[in-house]
Amino acid sequence: MKKPVVAIVGRPNVGKSTLFNRLVGGRVAIVENVPGVTRDRLYRDTDWRGYEFTVVDTGGITDDPEGLEGEVRRQAEQAVAEAAVILFLVDARQGLTSDDFIIADILRRAERPVILVANKVEDFRDPYLLQEFYRLGLGDPFPISAAHGFNVGDLLDKVVELLPPEAGEEERQGTRVAIVGRPNVGKSSLVNRLLGQERVIVSATPGTTRDAVDTYFEVAGKEYVLIDTAGIRRRSRIAESTELYSVQRAFRAIDRADVVLLVLDATEGATAQDKRIGGYGHGRGKAAIIVVNKWDLVAKDSMTLEAYRRALRQELSFMDYAPVLFVSALTGQRVRELLPAVDEAVEQARRRISTGVLNAVVRESVLLTPPPTVKGRPVKIYYATQVDVQPPTFVFFASDPEAIHFSYRRYLENQLRRTFGFQGTPLKLIFRARKGGREA
Template sequence: MSKPVVAVVGRPNVGKSTLFNALAGERISIVQDTPGVTRDRIYAEVSWLDMTFTLIDTGGIEPESKDIILSQMREQAQIAIDTADVIIFMTDVHQGLVDADSKVADMLRRCGKPVTLVVNKVDSFEKYMTDVYEFYNLGIGDPIPISAASRLGIGDMLDEVTKHFAENAKEEEGDERPKVAIVGKPNVGKSSLINHLLGEERVIVSEIAGTTRDAVDTEITWQDREYIFIDTAGLRKKSKIKEELERFSIIRAVTAVERADVVVVVIDAIEGVTEQDAKIAGIAHERGKGIIIAVNKWDAIEKDDKTIYKHTDRIRQILSFMPYAEILFISAKTGQRTRKLFDMIDVVLENNSMRIATGVLNEIMTEAVAMQQPPSDKGKRLKLFYITQVAVKPPTFVIFVNNKELMHFSYTRYLENRIRDAFGFQGTSLKFIIRERKEG
């Protein structure tokens, strides 16, 4: 089941970042094993009761003039409408209802997506309630009073937001077809790749109507198996500003990755892996998806017998946090190796949902421990008692140990490599949870 996406929209200085930080807590810096992926605080994972969702801050520029503020807000609202399942529209009780709020409310009202209207900076419900009622005039439902800074009313707001998730879940349930997201920065050839896959005689195509989001979902049948391709290209790229475009394409990528089983990160062979490619790949890695790096425009590269190795080494170096990712050199223009993509997607799908029997896992672990002693500290040695797989997509393992502190990241990585030696798991990340169990 893909995680719902919630986007926050509102004027500058209404407290979007404060709310974002209050909801995301300190969990933003969870990329300790992802070198080179600096994290703009564009998105975060938030848990409420038994639900988890991805929160997106559509924010960005804080312009001076009223006209620019309105056009910026419209742009943000459009990103939210395009990508989110639920939109939080944030206003400010101190500034009251302003013209820009009403104009954006019109857009949100027409879009048909669920909107939760939030009135921020309500530090005292008694004092401000009459001012909060003014926001009923926006005509997008009951305003929910909160104070992001002192965390008042946030529970009520989250109850309201998560209420809408069940409706979306119903739509997606029952669709067992593998979902493949084609992501990458603008102009690397995402659309041409999809068009090429569609162009095969044996491919049957139908645009899927009625999908809740505006991302273009395309149904492709290859050798009697149906796939849903989620394309993030070509959607309203009005912005001329590079930073905004980048932010925009990262938000798109987050949303597409969230819904996908396998993510194909398209990079430009001529340009090589850029920082933005690394960011987008990092999102898929963090979300535990199956990953394929498709190096496009391979036809434009001068080659000798070492070219492919050189390029592979360079990609592996920059994307060192995901050594398991599959790499495929393609040309969407000439069609070179594009059919191989389907075989690779199938392999990655299988690995991402592979289950290993507990007995076999424990044999591998015992052998690994015998080959390389677990670390010790001040005379205490790490003991590993037991390992078992608790989930798939991504394959997730729990290891029971005597002392969590002693289980260094490098030893977990060592065990991961032993498991990969035995079962491959190409194209998918593995997740390890370390639990303490007292001896005796």
């Protein structure tokens, strides 16, 4: 069963992301002394005293219905709507503001348990420090210092008291899909199209998505977790430390994904940065799908798609196993093909081949094209076995592993793919000496 949600809300720069990181036990949300750094909802699971729940960090709510601030407010309101418990954060040092009253009004209408949390408290003995916050009409202010962790344990005790009884039940896990790419290629629009709702803020300004945002959903009985990430730029173009953290987080999102959707802009083709992003996932053995977005903007004839595909294969030759889908997040063109492709890629990445069947293919491959000779002596490949999945990993035992050239390794990989498929996933081939030899 899905874990209950604890939403952290408040105006900008009151310490929501600091509290979020404190509750989930790591630096997940970006923390800077700049209002508006957190824009989308950021989810992480945590537990306290045996209760498991999901904490969501939200963008600061302000009284601005237009522009990005209006989008942030709407995202925060949606997080409140799905929350079992709401932590309303205020700044004890700065005191009450007009935005605090606006948020309090929103929360009273939400009909959810609300804990009024006064953050940045320095003197817990001052009886008058929090007196003004009673004007919000949300009960006793709960004093904490998120930065130092003071009183946070007591706050968590209060949270679990308000959680529904089923909070201890375990949540089902879905296929984790990281949506990655350069800024402004349409990643967030693609997420929204897949989900059928405006789950992630969409802006024409590159870099709007700064956090990796997890969204759980179910289609036809299958569970998925979409991880939308910040656009990844070359390090030389990262001027703000905030964006540097976002890039690092995007790469970590790839690390925890089952499948990576590498999103490209059809009007620009594959760039050097696209290769770098794809190479990162490839190097970590991640199943992948190349998604060419904005296909509706490309002038085309009957030859355009295949010509584009060939050029793309040449630019991203190291990912020749990855299927290429031409989509339009704007119109929905072919977007419905993404999840079946994800399912197939995951299935292939988790596939196991029995040792007997594998060695029959290896023997035939060696007979067709023998390994190279070294000083007149042929290199022998004795047998092979699969030792892991995600990616499928095969160990080949040979008389002289170091003598097996890259081109022959590639030949064996192609033979495995020709026989077993493995579309959508890289393969890892390891060559070892049969007796005490080192890995080649």
